[in-house]
Amino acid sequence: MPPPERPGDDRPQLPHSLAGAPPNEIDPRVEELVNQLIARVADKWTMLVLEALAEHGETRFTRLSRLVPGVSQKMLTQTLRQMERDGLVVRTVHPVVPPKVEYRLTILGQSLGAAFCGVWIWAEQNLAAVEAARRGFDLRGSTKQD
Amino acid sequence: MPPPERPGDDRPQLPHSLAGAPPNEIDPRVEELVNQLIARVADKWTMLVLEALAEHGETRFTRLSRLVPGVSQKMLTQTLRQMERDGLVVRTVHPVVPPKVEYRLTILGQSLGAAFCGVWIWAEQNLAAVEAARRGFDLRGSTKQD
DNA sequence: ATCTACGCTCTCTTTTTAGTAAGTATAAAT
């Protein structure tokens, strides 16, 4: 996505009517970034890497691969590259003989983690409701009246 | 720079150490739900449907398919079913002769949208930073010092 | 001399996901 011209607008506006706002115009670039962002965070590894780095601070590749259970080297590399590209992590290469590469979160990365706290809290608060809804749905067929 | 240990935090419990909390135990069910949730929200349709329903209120299937540009019937059905199963939308079938089915958000669905506002706001506030990071990454190779 | 560790990259295969298009039922409209 080539970032085209951008007229000065960086007001923290709430998304659409999700917060009750009228259906006013939204910056398509923001929308696109949000989608990319969510998509990125959605692939099961990014959040796990984010957590691992948040918990353990600067961490080397191999250790990270052990901290994130089940991740393959390929996926870990890929995830870290994406995160680095987006400015979420810093990759520090120490030019020593067995390679030593350390990763740590940037403030941006940390703030993204914090931003997702809302979702996390939602999940904790509504876990029971979601599970109940699923049970109900799975028991009776999908059809029901309100 | 990283927000380290923070005793006596008055805010709601933040996930893991993403906000500097110690690596205390987390309910694996919550973690799983969060992952599912994020994955669900990540598929490009769920959020769009959520938005459309938030903006337009109770809406019929066909209208919804027009409100969400590019969605196929299959994907829309799938998305709505998942959302219904999770208790995010209510599906009301009117047993009339050309089928009439209406969908609307539950409070749960609305609150999920609200929960994601944090991410949206983050994206808006950090759009420039992410784009700058990407430009930097794409220009110079991936290697750099902090 | 061989082996191990590290942080990858590359290729190949398998799995998952998404899109397309057709089919279904029914009653009213033409």
Place this chain on the structure above:
DNA sequence: ATTTATACTTACTAAAAAGAGAGCGTAGAT
């Protein structure tokens, strides 16, 4: 009699993503 509208479902196909596993370069340990 045929067409239209609605809300799907199903089968098929194409594309994307993920996993497995080998290879690489070098230096220190054995």
